[in-house]
Amino acid sequence: MARVFNFSAGPSVLPLSVLQKAAGELIEYGSAGMSVMEMSHRSKEYMTIITQAEALLRELMQVPDNYKVLFQQGGATLQFATIPMNLLTTFNRNADYIHTGIWSKKAIAECNRQGHARIAASSEAENFTRIPRQDELDLDPAAAYVHMTTNNTIFGTEFPYIPDVGDVPLVADMSSNIMSREMDVSKFGLIYAGAQKNLGPAGVTLVIIREDLLGRHAGLPLMLDYKVQAEKESMLNTPPTYGIYMLGLVLQWIKENGGIASIEKKNIHKAAKLYQAIDNNDFYCCPTEVESRSRMNVPFTLKNPDLDATFLAEAEQQGLMNLKGHRLSGGMRASIYNAMSEEGIDALIAFMEDFANRNG
Ligand SMILES: Cc1ncc(COP(=O)(O)O)c(C=O)c1O
Structure with a gap:
């Protein structure tokens, strides 16, 4: 499977x-x-x-x-x-x-x-x-x-x-x-x-x-x-x-899984990891104000939007699916709801870093 x-x-x-x-x-x-x-x-x-x-x-x-x-x-x-x-x-x-x-x-x-x-x-x-x-x-x-x-x-x-x-x-x-x-x-x-x-x-x-x-x-x-x-x-x-x-x-x-309090802790951790990976890499940009950021839906853009299609295609090849942002906001969006594992976040971050290194 x-x-x-x-x-x-x-x-x-x-x-x-x-x-x-x-x-x-x-x-x-x-x-x-x-x-x-x-x-x-x-x-x-x-x-x-x-x-x-x-x-x-x-x-x-x-x-x-x-x-x-x-x-x-x-x-x-x-x-x-x-x-x-x-x-x-x-x-x-x-x-x-x-x-x-x-x-x-x-x-x-x-x-x-x-x-x-x-x-x-x-x-x-x-x-x-x-x-x-x-x-x-x-x-x-x-x-x-x-x-x-x-x-x-x-x-x-x-x-x-x-x-x-x-x-x-x-x-x-x-x-x-x-x-x-x-x-x-x-x-x-x-x-x-x-x-x-x-x-x-x-x-x-x-x-x-x-x-x-x-x-x-x-x-x-x-x-x-x-x-x-x-x-x-x-x-x-x-x-x-x-x-x-x-x-x-x-x-x-x-x-x-310990109820909502425990799920919330995991969500804070998962979201922080992903935002940090975006903020620490000038190849990516997150458009939202820091205090208002969602723990569930993480939007980000690539420095060069001409690379969007390649980013999405390569992500899919690695089993990272549905990262395309909404048509109204453009760019990318990673929805990381309760059931998204930390392993999924780590795989996404690793791919993003690798992609930036190869294309930055
Ligand atoms: C915040 C929010 N409200 C409303 C909706 C619409 O929901 P539904 O398709 O169940 O009518 C959505 C769907 O994504 C949503 O994200």
Whole structure:
């Protein structure tokens, strides 16, 4: 078997032991005589799978009791619309958005279809190379909520702090750094994340919502109403059963690896190594402000962009895949989520040094 080092931004690398466990259980789960994929979502076996996944998630993230955990569909993109639908009220159609990249731009556009997204801060003028500081946030105390993107997958920036937004509910798109670092859930009104980076395969969207935010708006389509989804325990219709099972396996892997605190330490170490290799070599350049750098997505450029295609081709020959930067930011991007091993980082650094020596 020749597994490559997969630096894809998402869907992304999963822990090998998780894939192996899933492979071992693919055709028959336990003594059920069938695959998880073939089970009724209301069967006893499946109810145990989903209940355990939620319990483990609550344990690892220390989710307080007054929050609901929902497994939804439609990706983070559907949440861009579902959030204003649920959290804007008849009398308050205004929300604050901290604008830090393409994903916040999409979230803002969806909010503007339903109400008014006010920009509380933006780093667009600096090409999203940094995160606005707390003292730059111009917050409206009457906003229905404040929206942030904790990690900007495309531009490689990450909030080094949780904004203080007073009594206004803080809503966070954590798609690309969920469970990569400790986060105090009680500081947020709502957290959401597509699973396909740190939690499992695409198809499941995690929503964690404080109970007092349920039912702010009546008459929504049932599938898009958090209150209904919470009452039905994510079983209003058939949930993405296999994705939730895989998410449960990834959570077990996080637990076996010492929980989020331990994973965070490893992430700090892995990211520091890679940034250092970039900063110490003038063949490479990282465009982001040091304090705002993401531990999950590391963008960098080559001194001579004419060499980009050669760099990517040679990297692929060495099993270092998906390093091409997003089309909007150009250059390279190494996505180094929880499941990227230090061995993968070391292999990338060794290749980068060798490439620079031969082409510098
Ligand atoms: C931060 C962030 N938000 C939202 C999305 C969109 O997610 P989805 O494709 O699950 O709708 C992505 C996808 O990469 C992302 O990185």
